[in-house]
Amino acid sequence: MAQSVRTSAGEGDAVSLRGTEVTFKLKSDEAEGASLTEWVAAPGFDTGLHVHQRLEETWYVLDGELEFRLGDEVFIAAAGACVFVPPQVPHAFANRSQALTKFLLMMSPPTHDRYFIELAEILGRSGQPDSEAIAALRTKYDTQQLSSLTTDAVPQPAAR
Template sequence: MPRAPGKASTLGIGGAIRARRRGLGLTLRQLADASALSVPFLSQVERNQASPSLLSLEAIARALGVGIDYFVSVPAPHEIVRRADEHDRIELDSPVTYERLSGRHAERKLEALRLIVPPGLVAPVIHREGEGFWYILSGELEMQLGDRTFVLRAGDSVHFDQRHPYGMRNAGRREVRMIWVGTPSIFRD
């Protein structure tokens, strides 16, 4: 099937379906009839509250007159490879320095960052959905995870469910350099 112009890849699958449907002037009911899927299901898919199976996505694509790649595309090479001299600093109002190591493609599920934590920093205890992985490159970091406290040194790592409250403190005199990998992705472009 031919690919339609104006693909909305940054909107995710649900947003791309909604954008294409609206661009064609179709109602959810009309899309449901053409795809043999239910209106409630399609509504959830468009709001990214449900994920369509490959067969459902194929039916939606057919009903909207596009190929399945309209909704699911392979990231371009420049979105996959990150070179050592291409630091992508994320500007935040924070004493911690955040540098993106992961790609920037819209469908990514995880984020990989290099963090530089200054001496004396005490981060608030938080929790969120998904998994977290920390790897200490240099320095010493105190981590609170639930009601336990750990000291992490260069070469140490921790992999945890981020629904448990967690926080960190750099009680040392040197900055801590660490890798943080987490799901879901937290910084959107």
């Protein structure tokens, strides 16, 4: 039987993706349908264009703005905006502003939260990121990278 989960403000396991903080509000081991993460994206954060065959993602911008690319469409999603990307749609999101951007990201199926945990481990190692380890991670978690991944965002203190 599934258990109810409550995560209050400032709570949840967190990882850093080189200056961008990801807090896990609902993890894949807690829910069958989706996982939920809260992000504080540093200026310069950019996922690069990528696609998932099975994963669907939904963003809700809490503060600041994100630039999205969905296929050939590029647009800005400001606070209060919701963006849904179904499987098989090439997409990217980035913080092009000079300020932190805070947003929620819901993923289904939920296991993609493990991708960010394992990516943080790789990016946390000294030296340049291990491109072979990142490529293997992408394959493991249904992510085909179509352009470069930017990992050199300007580190900022996390805002909660």
